[in-house]
Amino acid sequence: MDSPENKKRLENIYNQLVHIANGNFSYQIKRTDKNDALEALTFLVNSTTEELRDAFLHQGFIKLPNSYEMVVQFYFELDSLGHIIRTNPTVDTLLHHKDGTLKGRPFSELLEKSSKKGWKKLLKAAPKNKIWELTLRLSFFEQSGLLLPAHCHVIYFPEHREKKGIFMVTSFNLVKKEETDQGFLQKKLKKQLQAHGLLPKPVKTETHILRAVDLENLRKAERHIMDNLDIPLPSIRDLAHFCNTNEYKFKKGFKELFGMTAFQYQKHKRLQKAHILIEHSNKTILAIARNVGFKKGNHFTREFKKRYGYTPSQLRKRSK
Helix, strand or coil: CCCHHHHHHHHHHHHHHHHHHCCCCCCECCCCCCCCHHHHHHHHHHHHHHHHHHHHHHHHHHCCCCCEEEEEEEEEEEECCCEEEEECHHHHHHHCCCCCCCCCCEHHHHECHHHHHHHHHHHHHCCCCCCEEEEEEEEEECCCCCEEEEEEEEEEEEEEECCEEEEEEEEEEEEECCCCCHHHHHHHHHHHHHHCCCCCCCCCCCCCCCCHHHHHHHHHHHHHHHHCCCCCCCCHHHHHHHCCCCHHHHHHHHHHHHCCCHHHHHHHHHHHHHHHHHHHCCCCHHHHHHHCCCCCHHHHHHHHHHHHCCCHHHHHHHHC
16 A cells, blocks of 8 residues: 555545546546555545536526536647647646646646557648548646546637638537635545544645735845846845845745745746747847846756746747
């Protein structure tokens, strides 16, 4: 049970239960060829998810018309080679990808093995000189490892932009209208799994309650960082003094509020601004690097690729 593989399988079960608790019955856990208690539990959770989905589908259409609604789950616009041109924001949310990172990637990279094989076969066999459409079932991988099966409608237009063909892939889903406090549900479910030994118990850490005045002071530091991305960050001591607090409270409070240190936050915002400028301006990459505070181009390229998975030059080529 303590092996990395089994811990990952337990994590998938936990993630699936969180989705169920939030009224989302779209996901499935990828099955393995093992014959053990975890595989039996996986089968049970997948079966329960399907039964709940069928029950709520029935209620949504017959008894509870105001509780659920049909919404566009996925929308992909692909070029003639099957590379992603753009998507709706829900794609990033459901598959847990960072905003903008899917652009230019092959659509097939998001699919599990059998769906990927079927999609590639479709691309190869489908006519490219006429409009056609079909509906097929595809299973997507989300970042944590869960599967997201979807009935997708594919439409191909032979001449769209610059006389090149384009694919439009759309899927719909029945979802709850009201929002659920996902953080509360995750915390409650995690405690229950920890009580049964299915998840490790948390290590106790010191917490610091941020008051309204603390939040305002930390926001001052954030504004200072955002207004001075092109220059080095002052010392923590100077930032704390700027925020009318001490170093300890500043470091603890900033990380609690923004999820990272002040230096990490500055780098995060520098790279974010650089990404926008590379994609939407004609400035040279070196000029952009210096504009956001990177003195050396190779350092900027290394940090940019570490963050986004591709180099500034690759982004510039895709943006033309």
